Amino acid sequence: MLKGKHIVLGITGGIAAYKSATLIRLLVKRGAEVQVVITPSGKEFITPVTLSALTGKPVICDFFTANTGQWNSHVDIGLWADAMVIAPATACTIGKMANGIADNMLVTTYLSAKAPVFVAPAMDLDMMAHPSTTRNIETLRSYGNHIIEPASGELASHLIGKGRMEEPEKIVEVLEQFFATDKPLAGKKVLLTAGPTYERIDPVRFIGNFSTGKMGYALADAAARMGAEVTLISGPVAIKPNERTVEVVNVESACQMRDAAVEHFPGSDIAIMCAAVADYAPADPHDHKIKRETDEIPTIRLVKNPDIAATLGQMKREGQTLVGFALETDNGKANAERKIRSKNLDMIVLNSLSDPGAGFGTDTNIVTMIQPDGESKTLPLMQKTEVAREIMQAITEIHKS
Numbered sequence: 351m352l353k354g355k356h357i358v359l360g361i362t363g364g365i366a367a368y369k370s371a372t373l374i375r376l377l378v379k380r381g382a383e384v385q386v387v388i389t390p391s392g393k394e395f396i397t398p399v400t401l402s403a404l405t406g407k408p409v410i411c412d413f414f415t416a417n418t419g420q421w422n423s424h425v426d427i428g429l430w431a432d433a434m435v436i437a438p439a440t441a442c443t444i445g446k447m448a449n450g451i452a453d454n455m456l457v458t459t460y461l462s463a464k465a466p467v468f469v470a471p472a473m474d475l476d477m478m479a480h481p482s483t484t485r486n487i488e489t490l491r492s493y494g495n496h497i498i499e500p501a502s503g504e505l506a507s508h509l510i511g512k513g514r515m516e517e518p519e520k521i522v523e524v525l526e527q528f529f530a531t532d533k534p535l536a537g538k539k540v541l542l543t544a545g546p547t548y549e550r551i552d553p554v555r556f557i558g559n560f561s562t563g564k565m566g567y568a569l570a571d572a573a574a575r576m577g578a579e580v581t582l583i584s585g586p587v588a589i590k591p592n593e594r595t596v597e598v599v600n601v602e603s604a605c606q607m608r609d610a611a612v613e614h615f616p617g618s619d620i621a622i623m624c625a626a627v628a629d630y631a632p633a634d635p636h637d638h639k640i641k642r643e644t645d646e647i648p649t650i651r652l653v654k655n656p657d658i659a660a661t662l663g664q665m666k667r668e669g670q671t672l673v674g675f676a677l678e679t680d681n682g683k684a685n686a687e688r689k690i691r692s693k694n695l696d697m698i699v700l701n702s703l704s705d706p707g708a709g710f711g712t713d714t715n716i717v718t719m720i721q722p723d724g725e726s727k728t729l730p731l732m733q734k735t736e737v738a739r740e741i742m743q744a745i746t747e748i749h750k751s
């Protein structure tokens with residue numbers, strides 16, 4: 351898939367730059383042509399000699415080659431690229447890219463590039479968590495750049511947390527997936543629900559849950575990469591899809607989510623119910639903030655929310671595939687199997703809150719995919735993005751049969 355592809359590899363000044371050599375080896379092995387553009391501080395971490403020996407091309411760092419005066423055209427490099435990969439991407443370079451600060455060859459090339467851009471951040475956990483970095487990464491996402499999320503683990507500082515550049519093997523996998531000509535869901539419409547729902551008590555309070563939407567958004571991205579036209583009905587979350595083609599319909603409550611799902615389901619081939627829908631909503635939400643002026647403790651009367659998956663299960667026609675999720679704390683498999691039948695699902699994905707690394711807010715998950723005939727497959731602990739790909743592949747197989 352990468353054979354003959356022109357990859358511009360941007361290297362910045364982070365310790366993870368040592369991994370660039372492996373990344374180049376892997377890309378070249380797959381038949382890609384690699385042109386390195388490095389920042390001045392990148393050269394402090396890995397030498398141009400190593401990089402040019404591996405790519406077979408001179409490394410570009412400056413606007414001019416000092417001894418010949420030859421101009422390095424960032425426009426030409428940007429146009430040559432089939433993909434630009436910035437790995438490692440430091441907080442500094444990410445900030446410059448987000449704000450168009452073109453004071454080096456790498457950022458200038460980035461601004462000229464017409465090709466898809468992949469950014470693999472690498473930094474210390476506190477830098478990674480800083481609102482400035484978060485905002486800049488979100489800005490890059492909004493430009494349509496693909497963020498290859500850093501992994502959690504031991505960092506150069508010996509602190510443990512999120513910020514390790516993703517391994518070169520993973521970066522290559524992301525690129526291979528992107529260039530895969532095989533789009534098994536081309537022409538298919540996929541509907542997803544994701545995130546929590548908020549049920550209003552009064553204008554400032556709600557009943558909700560800890561769902562962050564990560565699994566649903568990863569599934570939406572995976573489906574889009576497989577060629578599907580994706581509609582993602584999302585409860586309130588702080589994330590965005592990576593794939594620009596994913597259409598997001600924002601909702602707040604279970605009833606709004608049900609209305610949007612019922613509207614979109616008839617035109618969908620596959621529907622995946624990933625949302626953590628609140629089971630109950632306040633029966634009489636107040637128009638004004640409930641005040642704490644008396645000693646009387648208020649009682650909130652609840653009513654049952656609609657079951658969106660079961661509603662779609664009843665609407666389901668021949669040829670449509672409906673998939674649900676089940677988050678269980680105990681009796682996982684038995685409960686999941688019961689839900690397959692009661693909601694008329696074609697598959698249920700069970701994740702257990704008791705497994706370390708699985709559930710709300712984590713970047714990883716452990717899931718078991720269960721089909722109506724009892725056939726089940728448990729995946730090992732993996733990044734949610736990988737879990738999403740495996741699940742989408744399984745759903746594609748079920749939809750075909």
Ligand code: C5P
Pocket residue numbers: 543604623624625626627628629655656657658659660673674675676677689
């Ligand atoms: O019944 P339970 O909440 O465990 O079922 C989980 C599955 O049903 C998930 O796929 C979830 O998105 C879906 N669901 C729904 N509407 C509800 C409750 C759950 O779509 N009100």
